[in-house]
Amino acid sequence: MEKLQNYIGGKLCAPVKGEYLDNYEPARGEVYSLIPRSGAEDVTAAVKAAEAAFPAWSALSNAERSKHLMALSNRIAERLDELAMAESRDNGKPFKLAQSVDIPRARDNFAFFATAILHQEDEFHNMGGKGFNYTLRQPLGSVACISPWNLPLYLFSWKIAPALASGNCVIAKPSEVTPYTAYLLSQICIEVGFPAGVLNIVHGLGAEAGQAMVENDTIKAISFTGGTATGARIASIAAPKFKKMSLELGGKNPNIIFDDCDFERAVKISTRAAFANQGQICLCGSRIFVQRGIYDRFKEAFVERVKGLKVGAPEEESSRMGAVVSEAHMEKILSYIQLAQEEGGQILHGGKRVEMPAPYDKGYFLEPTVIEGLSFDCRTNQEEIFGPVVTLTPFDTEEEVLMMANSTEYGLACTIFTQDLNRAHRVARDIHSGIVWINDWLVRDLRTPFGGMKNSGVGREGGFEALKFFTEAKNVCFNY
Ligand SMILES: NC(=O)c1ccc[n+]([C@@H]2O[C@H](COP(=O)([O-])OP(=O)(O)OC[C@H]3O[C@@H](n4cnc5c(N)ncnc54)[C@H](O)[C@@H]3O)[C@@H](O)[C@H]2O)c1
Ligand SMILES: O=C/C=C/C=C(\O)C(=O)O
Numbered sequence: 492m493e494k495l496q497n498y499i500g501g502k503l504c505a506p507v508k509g510e511y512l513d514n515y516e517p518a519r520g521e522v523y524s525l526i527p528r529s530g531a532e533d534v535t536a537a538v539k540a541a542e543a544a545f546p547a548w549s550a551l552s553n554a555e556r557s558k559h560l561m562a563l564s565n566r567i568a569e570r571l572d573e574l575a576m577a578e579s580r581d582n583g584k585p586f587k588l589a590q591s592v593d594i595p596r597a598r599d600n601f602a603f604f605a606t607a608i609l610h611q612e613d614e615f616h617n618m619g620g621k622g623f624n625y626t627l628r629q630p631l632g633s634v635a636c637i638s639p640w641n642l643p644l645y646l647f648s649w650k651i652a653p654a655l656a657s658g659n660c661v662i663a664k665p666s667e668v669t670p671y672t673a674y675l676l677s678q679i680c681i682e683v684g685f686p687a688g689v690l691n692i693v694h695g696l697g698a699e700a701g702q703a704m705v706e707n708d709t710i711k712a713i714s715f716t717g718g719t720a721t722g723a724r725i726a727s728i729a730a731p732k733f734k735k736m737s738l739e740l741g742g743k744n745p746n747i748i749f750d751d752c753d754f755e756r757a758v759k760i761s762t763r764a765a766f767a768n769q770g771q772i773c774l775c776g777s778r779i780f781v782q783r784g785i786y787d788r789f790k791e792a793f794v795e796r797v798k799g800l801k802v803g804a805p806e807e808e809s810s811r812m813g814a815v816v817s818e819a820h821m822e823k824i825l826s827y828i829q830l831a832q833e834e835g836g837q838i839l840h841g842g843k844r845v846e847m848p849a850p851y852d853k854g855y856f857l858e859p860t861v862i863e864g865l866s867f868d869c870r871t872n873q874e875e876i877f878g879p880v881v882t883l884t885p886f887d888t889e890e891e892v893l894m895m896a897n898s899t900e901y902g903l904a905c906t907i908f909t910q911d912l913n914r915a916h917r918v919a920r921d922i923h924s925g926i927v928w929i930n931d932w933l934v935r936d937l938r939t940p941f942g943g944m945k946n947s948g949v950g951r952e953g954g955f956e957a958l959k960f961f962t963e964a965k966n967v968c969f970n971y
Pocket of ligand 2: 641646649771772773774935941
């Protein structure tokens with residue numbers, strides 16, 4: 492069976508202790524490769540390589556660093572279909588989705604930050620006749636990037652690219668659940684002659700390799716995307732060490748549909764927002780609030796559309812949904828569907844595992860599930876499920892829906908459907924979330940601040956926010 496390797500100091504290598512973890516193919520429910528079970532000793536080696544590479548990498552001009560990052564972007568573009576196939580196999584998502592969203596976005600992440608640093612302006616504060624200040628933004632040194640399984644290469648590269656662009660060396664850990672495209676990225680680094688030690692990829696468990704990065708005293712910053720409980724654990728270790736932290740955590744996002752909306756558009760986009768990537772996107776609109784006047788009509792049209800979402804083999808063109816990422820995750824989602832029923836919810840569609848023919852009969856396929864009849868404050872409507880499960884809740888007034896939408900511990904994203912401009916902007920102002928879409932969902936401009944409030948995280952990624960995060964600001968004041 493194929494054994495993945497770590498990438499340290501420009502070379503592929505086995506973990507020091509020689510231990511490996513099983514890597515499952517979700518659509519078949521079978522182990523198909525092994526990944527290094529790295530520990531603190533592998534992280535130490537990666538940090539050593541990063542520290543050795545840092546002086547030369549940070550001394551390059553922005554234009555030179557840009558060229559190295561563009562080489563990664565270009566090679567990802569050349570290997571796009573192969574990477575998409577690998578992502579789909581490793582994660583269970585439809586190949587078409589990986590081919591049209593995940594891998595193009597990984598390509599764009601590198602290109603975006605490679606070119607952003609060519610357009611950066613530095614801050615200058617003039618004190619008139621007295622003198623002036625300029626601000627140097629200097630790289631931190633070695634930084635850690637830790638990413639989750641739902642959008643593997645997309646989110647891995649979203650962190651690594653700005654860290655590298657701003658002159659840092661990186662120790663990165665992809666999720667142990669979906670390590671494969673990060674492994675292919677390490678091969679790509681070797682193919683394009685990316686400088687040794689600048690990017691190091693260490694595979695393994697969060698509690699072992701991940702935590703060793705957080706505990707390592709040489710690592711200056713942690714950029715983390717994942718669950719809220721993991722974020723809290725990381726913060727408890729990193730904060731007393733005064734490491735910089737960017738935490739992108741969970742969500743339980745409201746999708747608010749007013750009765751004056753463009754109805755067909757609201758139905759179509761809400762379906763995608765609920766079930767894209769099997770509902771495993773932190774931005775998914777998992778709580779749909781519909782104004783009472785159109786509730787029944789919306790419910791009928793929405794369920795009809797959801798019935799048309801084909802759950803199928805990831806590589807099939809016609810599949811709109813693939814497998815969820817693991818057996819444990821599937822069981823967690825099913826337990827929430829059970830809980831929803833215990834809390835009084837009625838299932839309008841779905842609710843069960845999908846029986847698939849061989850070779851997918853052991854795969855983790857779930858029906859897209861629509862539930863109504865729950866109170867806004869029950870557990871089903873408050874806790875993150877992170878799967879293909881959505882609830883429908885009627886509301887009467889703007890005030891009422893804001894109260895319900897804002898009632899969770901999360902504050903990541905929100906979607907609002909209305910044709911009333913004033914209302915759209917008023918609700919956008921009053922909603923507690925870091926990201927708001929009006930009449931759309933997951934439209935991304937990589938320059939904008941990305942992140943959540945409340946328990947959805949601390950800090951923002953994207954554009955210059957990310958470049959600022961990965962640098963230390965040093966103000967130089969000159970007085971005549
Ligand atoms: N806000 C966002 O941008 C965003 C994006 C994607 C996913 N998420 C969230 O991620 C969660 C699902 O992803 P997941 O299950 O992979 O999350 P997770 O928190 O279990 O794992 C994320 C990463 O952290 C590592 N990790 C786990 N424990 C660690 C520790 N003690 N120290 C250091 N690293 C550790 C894991 O190995 C993995 O690489 C969901 O809650 C989802 O909402 C958030
Ligand atoms: O699951 C989380 C999705 C995160 C998306 C982004 O970070 C992005 O689009 O930049």
